[in-house]
Amino acid sequence: MATNNEILIIGPPGSGKTTFLAQLYFRLVDKKGKLQQASAPENIDGIKSAYRRLANGEETESTPSTDNLEVKIPVIYEGQEFVLHCKDYGGEQVRDLVALMEYDKTWIDRAKTNDRWILFIRPSEIEHRFDLSKKGYAVKDQKETKAPSSGTSDQSQFIELLQVLLHARGTGMKDSIDTPRLLIALTCWDELNTNLRPEEILQQKMPLFAHFIAANWLPGAFNIVGISAQEFPLKTDEARDKYLDEMPQNFGFLVLDDNPKEKDLTRLIEKALKL
Numbered sequence: 001m002a003t004n005n006e007i008l009i010i011g012p013p014g015s016g017k018t019t020f021l022a023q024l025y026f027r028l029v030d031k032k033g034k035l036q037q038a039s040a041p042e043n044i045d046g047i048k049s050a051y052r053r054l055a056n057g058e059e060t061e062s063t064p065s066t067d068n069l070e071v072k073i074p075v076i077y078e079g080q081e082f083v084l085h086c087k088d089y090g091g092e093q094v095r096d097l098v099a100l101m102e103y104d105k106t107w108i109d110r111a112k113t114n115d116r117w118i119l120f121i122r123p124s125e126i127e128h129r130f131d132l133s134k135k136g137y138a139v140k141d142q143k144e145t146k147a148p149s150s151g152t153s154d155q156s157q158f159i160e161l162l163q164v165l166l167h168a169r170g171t172g173m174k175d176s177i178d179t180p181r182l183l184i185a186l187t188c189w190d191e192l193n194t195n196l197r198p199e200e201i202l203q204q205k206m207p208l209f210a211h212f213i214a215a216n217w218l219p220g221a222f223n224i225v226g227i228s229a230q231e232f233p234l235k236t237d238e239a240r241d242k243y244l245d246e247m248p249q250n251f252g253f254l255v256l257d258d259n260p261k262e263k264d265l266t267r268l269i270e271k272a273l274k275l
């Protein structure tokens with residue numbers, strides 16, 4: 001089946017979508033990475049404010065849930081020119097897909113027209129699963145045994161999210177999935193302080209989800225990478241000054257098989273295109 005180059009970034013609130021898109025834009029404009037801006041952007045409504053904020057050393061603001069903004073940038077990659085087309089939307093929409101188990105036309109279109117999905121998961125925010133091998137039956141703590149407030153665990157919510165989107169797209173799960181290609185991006189990697197590889201972190205934090213992916217996607221149709229688009233939190237004056245002085249485009253890295261600290265953030269898009 002032919003696979004188009006349309007990319008859908010899927011991520012719940014606070015998973016780092018807007019920060020990544022703004023940092024990506026800095027890199028494209030700089031023209032030092034694998035993907036480079038080819039001509040003036042057609043539309044960057046989705047990242048204008050984040051771009052400005054980062055340039056001032058400030059964090060991005062949460063995108064309002066009703067926002068659906070365009071990011072359309074003509075780029076050149078391996079000698080070929082095409083328009084990189086992504087959307088920035090409020091992550092609340094993704095949360096609602098799972099909570100309400102329903103989708104509107106916007107999400108049907110998104111699921112159908114994009115053959116390459118990048119799923120943003122922020123592992124530092126994934127709640128720890130209950131590990132019987134470390135606990136045993138004897139220790140029973142009332143606080144710990146009460147049901148999580150969200151009902152189902154974080155990892156089952158990510159499974160449900162992919163099931164909802166596959167349903168919206170009309171992709172069955174009887175046969176292994178070839179398209180949509182799936183790139184799982186573990187975001188805010190700096191928060192993990194780890195030397196483990198992305199697939200090891202996914203296995204450790206979300207074993208059920210990792211199993212779901214391996215069982216349903218063809219081996220070459222998915223991949224797992226780490227990303228830190230911002231490189232460190234911008235919570236202190238010192239951190240903000242560093243961003244101001246050294247410029248946002250000098251921060252951020254990817255954790256890839258061929259480079260555990262790849263500074264070229266445009267390679268996240270390359271990874272999605274090469275799947």
Ligand SMILES: Nc1nc2c(ncn2[C@@H]2O[C@H](COP(=O)(O)OP(=O)(O)OP(=O)(O)O)[C@@H](O)[C@H]2O)c(=O)[nH]1
Pocket residue numbers: 011012013014015016017018019020059060061062063064089090091092187188189190191227228229230231232233234
């Ligand atoms: N430490 C660290 N923080 C990050 C990184 N990327 C984003 N953040 C922070 O994470 C928070 C959420 O980032 P956003 O880019 O706004 O997330 P979003 O997915 O667009 O969220 P919504 O717009 O609410 O859907 C912000 O406070 C960012 O500063 C990173 O690489 N490292």
Ligand SMILES: [Mg+2]
Pocket residue numbers: 017018019061062063088089090091
């Ligand atoms: Mg956002």
